[in-house]
Amino acid sequence: MNNLYLYTSSRFNQLPKSLRRVPWWDQALDPRSDLVVTWNQVFLVTCLIALFLDPLYFYLPIVGGPACMTVDFDLGVIITFLRTVTDIFFFVHILIKLRIAFVAPSSRVFGRGELVRDRKAIAKRYIKSTFVIDLAAALPLPQIVIWFVIPSFSHPTASSTNHTVTLIVLIQYVPRLFVMFPLNRRIIKATGIVARTPWSGAAYNILLYCLASHVLGASWYLFSLQRQQECWKMACRREMNATNSPSCRLAFFDCNNLGKPDRNLWLKNTRVITSCDAQNHDDFQFGIFADAFTSDVAYTSFINKYFYCLWFGLKSLSSYGQNLETSTFVGETSFSICVSIAGLILFSHLIGKIQTYLQSTAARLEEWRVKRRDTEEWMRHRQLPTELQERVRRFVQYKWLATRGVDEESILRSLPLDVRRQIQSHLCLGLVRRVSSVA
Numbered sequence: 001m002n003n004l005y006l007y008t009s010s011r012f013n014q015l016p017k018s019l020r021r022v023p024w025w026d027q028a029l030d031p032r033s034d035l036v037v038t039w040n041q042v043f044l045v046t047c048l049i050a051l052f053l054d055p056l057y058f059y060l061p062i063v064g065g066p067a068c069m070t071v072d073f074d075l076g077v078i079i080t081f082l083r084t085v086t087d088i089f090f091f092v093h094i095l096i097k098l099r100i101a102f103v104a105p106s107s108r109v110f111g112r113g114e115l116v117r118d119r120k121a122i123a124k125r126y127i128k129s130t131f132v133i134d135l136a137a138a139l140p141l142p143q144i145v146i147w148f149v150i151p152s153f154s155h156p157t158a159s160s161t162n163h164t165v166t167l168i169v170l171i172q173y174v175p176r177l178f179v180m181f182p183l184n185r186r187i188i189k190a191t192g193i194v195a196r197t198p199w200s201g202a203a204y205n206i207l208l209y210c211l212a213s214h215v216l217g218a219s220w221y222l223f224s225l226q227r228q229q230e231c232w233k234m235a236c237r238r239e240m241n242a243t244n245s246p247s248c249r250l251a252f253f254d255c256n257n258l259g260k261p262d263r264n265l266w267l268k269n270t271r272v273i274t275s276c277d278a279q280n281h282d283d284f285q286f287g288i289f290a291d292a293f294t295s296d297v298a299y300t301s302f303i304n305k306y307f308y309c310l311w312f313g314l315k316s317l318s319s320y321g322q323n324l325e326t327s328t329f330v331g332e333t334s335f336s337i338c339v340s341i342a343g344l345i346l347f348s349h350l351i352g353k354i355q356t357y358l359q360s361t362a363a364r365l366e367e368w369r370v371k372r373r374d375t376e377e378w379m380r381h382r383q384l385p386t387e388l389q390e391r392v393r394r395f396v397q398y399k400w401l402a403t404r405g406v407d408e409e410s411i412l413r414s415l416p417l418d419v420r421r422q423i424q425s426h427l428c429l430g431l432v433r434r435v436s437s438v439a
Contacts, residue, residue: 027099027117028099028100028101028115028117028118028119028122029096029099029100029101030101030115031100031101031102031115036096036100037187039093039096040183040186040187041187042089043089043093043183044180044183044184044187046086046089046090047176047179047180047183048180048207048211049082049086050083050086050087050089050090050176051173051176051177051180051211052211052214053079053082053083053086054083054142054169054172054173054176055169055214055215055218055219056075056079056218057079057142057165057166057169058166058169058218058219058221058222059072059075059218059221059222059302059305059306060072060075060076060079060146060165061222061225062298063225063228063298063299064255064258065255065258066267066273067232067252067253067267067270067272067273067276068252068253068254068255068257068258069225069229069253069254069255070254070255070256072302075302076146080142080143080146080147083140083142083143084140084143087138087139087140090134090137090138090179091138093134093138094131094134094135094138097126097130097134098119098122098123098126099119099122100122101115101116101117101122102115102116102122102125103115103116104116130182133175133178133179134175134179136172136175137172137175137176137178137179139172141168141171141172142165142168142169142172145164145165145168146165149164150164166222201353202353202354205349205350205353205354206350206354208350209317209346209347209350210310210314212313212317212342212346213310213313213314213316213317214310214313215313216312216313216316216317216339216342217306217308217309217310217311217312217313217314218309218313219335220288220289220292220309220312220313220316220335221292221297221298221305221309223289223331223332223335224286224289224292224293224297224298225292225298227286227287227289227329227332228276228278228286228289228292228293228298229253231275231276231284231286232253232272232276233250233253234284235271235272235275235276235283235284236248236249236250236252236253236272239270239271239272247265247266247269247270248266248270248272249266252266252267277293278290278292278293278294279293279294285327285328285329286327287325287326287327287329287332288324288325288326288327288332288335288336289332291312295308297309316339316343317339317342317343317346317347318343318347319343320339320340320343320344320347321336321337321339321340321343322340324336324339371396372396375392375396379392412424
């Protein structure tokens with residue numbers, strides 16, 4: 001029996017790969033197949049959702065009381081659940097890329113090239129190329145930090161949560177961008193387009209612009225709370241130095257200590273709140289972040305907060321940061337410079353893309369108008385009779401209604417003969433049916 005098994009296995013290995021019946025879990029995927037193209041389109045939408053979800057972590061720190069900050073637990077649970085779902089898609093994408101065949105570089109001299117379907121060769125090539133970036137984009141780092149790392153500290157505070165999560169999100173945002181934009185190019189290479197219609201293409205670019213505004217607005221909100229916390233700490237140190245008393249402690253600015261007797265006693269005698277009022281900030285310069293407190297953005301609900309920050313991002317990017325009145329704080333001026341440069345680049349890219357898409361919709365109509373005008377000038381130049389001119393106009397109008405300016409003959413000539421015959425039969429079927437039957 002063992003000899004028979006060895007003989008059968010050796011004979012199976014000698015067969016060509018095309019004649020072997022390979023199980024589905026061991027088959028390689030053609031990068032030009034409908035399955036891979038559809039998955040890339042689905043994963044592109046997932047990448048957009050993931051890029052939208054990550055900046056929502058910046059809204060977790062909130063002002064939870066007088067001169068204290070905390071973390072929005074309910075919002076954190078929702079964002080964690082949604083981001084975990086998108087992370088699953090990232091891991092599935094890694095598994096699919098481990099099965100996608102690639103074209104051998106040595107076979108690209110003539111034709112489309114030969115696909116390499118060996119699973120080991122595919123995995124080896126993928127691990128050497130973009131596996132590290134895909135893995136870095138798929139790891140659930142913010143969830144691990146928020147729910148496991150920070151609670152393990154002896155005295156976790158809102159400030160430590162704020163800085164740690166911000167750093168993790170910003171670091172992981174880069175590989176997620178590196179995953180999305182090459183994916184966009186692969187979809188264009190496989191299908192020729194990302195959006196099927198010009199209007200959907202324009203909407204796609206507007207969505208990317210709104211995504212950049214969303215990131216900018218969330219960052220502005222986060223930096224606003226950081227400036228408020230810096231003002232509290234500076235006023236607290238000044239108060240401690242003036243009274244030579246440890247009555248003010250930095251731990252008071254965490255809402256976990258809200259309601260404690262020593263904090264209530266300090267709150268009755270301190271001037272930290274009045275000295276850090278954004279409307280009367282003579283001692284501390286809030287700059288572009290003052291609006292977060294004068295408009296009560298930091299104290300309102302999440303929905304109101306989010307839309308106001310989104311509006312701030314859209315307004316700042318569209319005006320190239322010209323509406324920002326900065327202070328002399330280096331971090332604030334650096335943030336404003338980045339907003340100005342990003343607004344100039346993104347807005348120019350948006351206008352160029354939308355102009356291209358919209359011009360593509362009107363190009364054929366404008367071409368038909370030019371041909372119609374040339375026909376009118378030619379008929380007047382040749383002094384054709386009025387009746388003949390009217391017949392020409394009716395024919396031009398009929399041709400536009402029938403073909404919408406498309407050169408059908410050139411399209412048919414580029415198709416195979418059997419397909420061309422089927423199309424011609426389909427186009428002439430209605431005309432044949434209108435012919436009355438002869439008895």
